[in-house]
Amino acid sequence: xxxxxxxxxxxFKLSYKPYKNGDNEVNEKRIITLDAYxxxxxxxxxxxxxxxxxxxxxxxxxxxxxxxxxxxxxxGIIAYRVPEDAKNGTIYTGVINLKGFSKISSxxxxxxxxxxxxxxxxxxxxxxxxxxxxxxxxxDAWVEFLKNEKFKIDNPLVVQIK
Numbered sequence: 001x002x003x004x005x006x007x008x009x010x011x012f013k014l015s016y017k018p019y020k021n022g023d024n025e026v027n028e029k030r031i032i033t034l035d036a037y038x039x040x041x042x043x044x045x046x047x048x049x050x051x052x053x054x055x056x057x058x059x060x061x062x063x064x065x066x067x068x069x070x071x072x073x074x075x076g077i078i079a080y081r082v083p084e085d086a087k088n089g090t091i092y093t094g095v096i097n098l099k100g101f102s103k104i105s106s107x108x109x110x111x112x113x114x115x116x117x118x119x120x121x122x123x124x125x126x127x128x129x130x131x132x133x134x135x136x137x138x139x140d141a142w143v144e145f146l147k148n149e150k151f152k153i154d155n156p157l158v159v160q161i162k
Contacts, residue, residue: 008036024051040096040128040149049119056117058101058125059110060093070111071143072104078113079146081139089133092142096126096150126153 003011011033018025026049033042047054060080062068069081078101079094101113117123130136130145 003031004033010034021049021054024049024054026054038128039130039145040094040126042124042126044122044124046122047117047119052119053116054119055114056123057110057112057114058095058097058127059112060095062106062109062111064109068106068111069139070106071139071146072101072111072113074101074104075150076100076113077143077146077150078104078111079139079143080111081142084132089131090139092130092132092136092139094128094130094142094146096146096153098124098153 001013003013011031014030016028018027026047029046031044047056060078062080063083066083071077071079076097076099077094079092082091082093084090095113097113099115101115103114105112105114130142136142136145
């Protein structure tokens with residue numbers, strides 16, 4: 001379902017068929033939002049299940065057999081550098097989770113931030129990428145960008161009209 005389709009924002013809602021997670025059946029709805037000129041998509045999931053708590057992982061696909069360059073901070077940031085390509089540049093990917101991560105790990109070809117959530121609650125994170133040929137000179141610059149974005153998300157601009 002398309003929610004916004006303007007020149008400054010696009011957002012849409014996905015509703016998935018129920019699926020099994022262990023003994024639980026999960027119903028998932030996901031809203032994805034991308035604002036113009038942003039490197040990050042906002043993703044809000046609502047998982048409803050017949051259990052009280054659901055373990056979830058937010059992840060970045062990594063390339064098998066390549067040396068990993070990753071950054072992880074339990075306050076809510078994970079980042080990955082795709083192996084460099086001399087001709088085409090380097091892609092950097094990252095996730096910002098508003099509530100942080102209980103655990104960060106590398107498993108089955110993914111760099112993961114793990115959490116437990118209560119069924120029916122909203123699970124929101126931001127995910128996106130940068131490129132060495134468009135504003136990010138190296139992995140450290142990308143990680144610094146993610147830290148600054150998390151600070152802005154955690155401390156939104158508030159305007160009061162009196």
